[in-house]
Amino acid sequence: MRTALVRRTVLTASAVSLALLSTACGADKADTKPDAKPSAGAASSSAAAPAGKAKTDAxxxxxxxxQADLPEHVVKAATPAEAAAAAGATSDKAECLPLVKAQSMAAIGTAAGTARTKAVAKPAQPAENASPEEKAKAAMGALGATATAVTLASYEGKGAEEAFTAIKTAGTACAGGYTGSQSGDSLKITKVAPGASVTAGDGALAYTVVGDADGEPLTMELVVVRKGNTLATFSAVSLTGTAEQPKAVVDAQVKKLG
Structure with a gap:
């Protein structure tokens, strides 16, 4: 089953909980309080803005x-357990660790403050008079909705620029693949390629990351945006195996960063 395969990704807990969330509850029950626990340690860009003072968790x-920023999504705060798991994400290749961290809701390097949340696109709802078969089909379709983990990390000095550069360097060095691990699960990545171009903030990166989940391809989207001294990462996955680039989530988050 695809669900079992996705449990082996480096975004395990977030992907599964989001998929279940999309079918189990509505936006009125979504959690709008993001987790703000600190964690350890094809691009487009514009002129760099002054970094300023790093932001705290709060x-x-x-x-x-x-939730109010993304009416077409269900938004749920990251849990302390997910934050702890993210901090322990590792790679079999040191040069690829920034990519694994970005996919795992973890800050790259030493951040002064962090915040995390998750968003899943709302599935199309069946008509009130839909047949049981149609309702079952809609429920299965909901599992294919793209689930996006959003992580904000703020840095002192040039920390955000350095983290951004580390991910960019890893995107090139690790194009041929690596293995990411988290909480005892691992996923072999077979390819990292430029994703659909993103123009946002003071610099943006976009990658399509393909994994090998028990012989089946698992295509994920990763977007990284730097705004001043804050780095925003967006890691998207789908339980059906192919995620869409989370443009609406990226746009809404960049707008809030100012």
Whole structure:
């Protein structure tokens, strides 16, 4: 089953909980309070803006996307367990660790503040008079909705620029693949390629990351945006195996960063 395969990805807990969330509850029950626990350690860009002072956990919690910002998604705060798991994400290749961290809701390097949340696109709802078969089909379709993990990390000095550069360097060095691990699960990545171009903030990166899940391809989308001294990462996955680039989530988050 695809669900079992996705459990082996480096975004395990987030992907599965989001998929279940999309079918089990509505936006009125979504959690709008983002997790703000600190964690350890094809591009487009514009002129760099002054970094300014790093934001704290609390300040980032005030600017990360919430339910009101994404009416066509269900937004759910990351749990402390997910934050702890993210901190332990590893790679078999040191040069690829920034990519694994970006996919795992973890800050790259040492961040002064972090915040995390998750968003899943709302599935199309069946008509009130839909047949049981149609309702079952809609429920299965909901599992294919793209689930996006959003992480904000703020840095002192040039930390955000350095983290951004580390991911960019890893995107080139690790194009041929690596293995990412988290909480005892691992996923072999076979390819990292430029994704659909993204223009946002003071610099943006977009990658399509393909994994090998028990012989079946698992295509994920990764977007990274730097705004001043804050780095925003967006890691998208689908339980059906092919995620869409989370443009609406990226746009809403960049807008909140100002």
């Amino acid at each position: 300040e980032l919690a005030g600017v990360i996307v919430v």
